[in-house]
Amino acid sequence: MAEHVAKSPALDVPPEPPAKRIKLSPQPKKQDADDSGPASPSATPLVADLAEQLDAQERNKYVKGKKLGSGQYADVFSAYLVTDPTQLVAIKKIKVGAEVKEMGISYDSLREIRFLQELDHPNIIKLYSVFSTKNQNLNLVLEQLPQGDLLKLIQDTQNISYTPADVKAWMLMLMRAVHFCHANFILHRDIKPNNLLIAANGEIKLADFGLARSFADPYQPMTYNTITIWYRPPELFFQAQFYGGAVDVWSCGAVFAELISRDVLFRAWPESEMNMVKLICEKVGTPTEENWPGVSKLKGYVTPTEIQPVRPKDYWLANFRTIGEIGVDLLMKMLTLDPKVRLSAEGVLKHEYWTSAPRPSKLEALPRKGGGIEVMGEDLKRRGGEVPGKENERGDKVARKIDFGAAK
Amino acid sequence: MTTRLSEDDIYRTSTQYRLWSYSPAQLAAQRKKTHELAIARARQNASKDGEQNGASDLEYLTEEEELQLVQRYCGNIRSVADHLKWPMNVKTTAVQYLKRFYLSNSCMTYPPKEIYKTALFLASKTEAIHITVPKFAASISADADAILAPEYKVMQALRFTLDVRQPFRGLKGALMELMNMAEGLMGTLSNTEQKTGKEVQAAMLALKLPPPGSKTPWKAPSGTLTPTHLNDRIRAAYDAARHLLDAPASLTDAYFLYTPSQILLAALHLSDEPLTSFYLDTKLPTTSPHRSKILSTIQSGAEMLASYNPKGMSKEERDALEKKLDRCRDPTTKDLIKSHAAMKRNGVEEGKLDEEKSKRRKLEREKSSKEMDDLFGPSLAGGKANGNG
């Protein structure tokens, strides 16, 4: 690798291979010129398409088992390595819907593949490899995260209790993941508790990059019709087309509040955009030129006529006192109306909340989901290793775009 | 609680670095292998067909001809993207997709005229252009099925990595920094000698003029230079560099051989060498042990960009090459559309294959694994992989 030229001259860092990755897929061997003899024609038939063979080889490394869950556009199965059954993975098989004729491989899966391939971080779900099956289904080999998601913990008020230190630990992992995405110029655009999966060791993993996009070019307009409605920031309701990491920070703020109060912060019902704007005005304050210069020029700027002045700290303290004053200060800065003033992910990580008492809980101390019972019950419905045939069942194709509810 | 993430650290985790970066020798070897395999296979096919008429090498495309063909279709991608008024990043990504595709595939196996539209369509999706296949097909008078049929093929050859790191944002960053320095707003940064904003500005005003042959259109005015002139100089260098990041960076092998920041510095270097050296000096201490290597890398990158020749083949040459390809093209991969449709229709799950079949497949796999190892390096057994060594 000594000859490898990949390094940035702008920085005084010597070139090095990337830090060790647990990659299940074959890594390319960068061969030296001198061991590159001509490909010897052998007696066996020569394959036409080496990439296809490589794909098949990857596919055959796994033994697929029971279904772990299914979502709008994918079924997820447990699987293990042929060579080492103790190594579990999750195989996310993308459903092929009728829209293939219009679109070919779907945007969601292309985005998920594109971005997860680039992101290697302890708090972001790891994509080990991708393969396709004969009938041209895409399969993502992901790390298996058996402890459910954060939403389940938040909602299980019967069996699960947790402390402000636990909230801090979870939020810290989330913010590290988001900061890492932003440092890679990637917006997640769908941060919410059910997209935060939990690993066996209690670590939080940001998942579902189906709505992510790169914000490489600041002059390219982006859709404002994104992020699950309850977690969507005001600038998107006002139809801003140029936005940045601040949209994800708002979602994180909403998750933070939800973790503390165990209730969705902006639970608009019915889930209309108008109701969301109303709720934001009521709970945070009405966006005006005073608190958000330029807001009235946004295309979709509409607010209720009665103006609610921006809520002071006392208001927030009354609802979120358990997290402490410093925590409330951070929460307010994450849920600041004006995205230019709202903290960046890096700004959040620099807040004194993280270093003030209590210290974030250790992973081992974090509460786990209670009932293995429900999961067991699901398993019993199926015979071992059998894959339920749900090939052509697909819910509402466009639901992902239009139904922002996801109140599951 | 933050870890500083340098752009360099981030680049090293990218798939572009991990899977698609080569030394010149590695790149040449990779292409040679792909080419030789295609020919070996074509010969075998020919003898299987009983046409042992001593087909000579002349009937096959040479490696050079393959490159010319790929280059030609990269040009086509660019004109289609321009025709549709798609932004630079889509065009750039699509061209790299096509170039990456032909590192493991020969034009004789998959002729680029059947692949390039698919590469562009795929890039339009990864780069967030929203257009349906029928619409895209209609706008370039192509057949929708022909665009979709090779999509998985392309994904496979891309090894399911879709991100192409581009130098445009980095160049814009350099522009901003240089303009701030020119205005006296920026003292020099960490680990170089300390200078105030004013001193930096003064040093910039005293820079040598761009030597003759520089790509920047900027000409020094008569009389003394003012910060406004400096600003013009920086803008002009930026524009010229951005131009170099378009066709020259995209159509040469620059993306395989250099990092985005090396590419943008190479482009700046060709535009306005004294300005670029000054910029580098603010980043890179003269005492850095890596300095000479970094400078020579930029130099060789600049040479590669400068070597770009916009003049492609003549129409006659192109036609002759396409004819030749028609004759030597792999007959077994001819009907992508049909096999695509068949796959969609009666897709067989690997789990449902009968025993006999799976045994046979296993044998085939073992046989072909040697060839794969040649191409991509051996797979790592048992998932206990370490980094790429």
Ligand SMILES: Nc1ncnc2c1ncn2[C@@H]1O[C@H](COP(=O)(O)OP(=O)(O)OP(=O)(O)O)[C@@H](O)[C@H]1O
């Ligand atoms: N890595 C994993 N490990 C274990 N279970 C998983 C994993 N990924 C997904 N699951 C399970 O599969 C379900 C569906 O996965 P996922 O949310 O990724 O699919 P989706 O189609 O994106 O769903 P959605 O409708 O939420 O968009 C999840 O709710 C979860 O129960």
Ligand SMILES: [Mg+2]
């Ligand atoms: Mg999901």
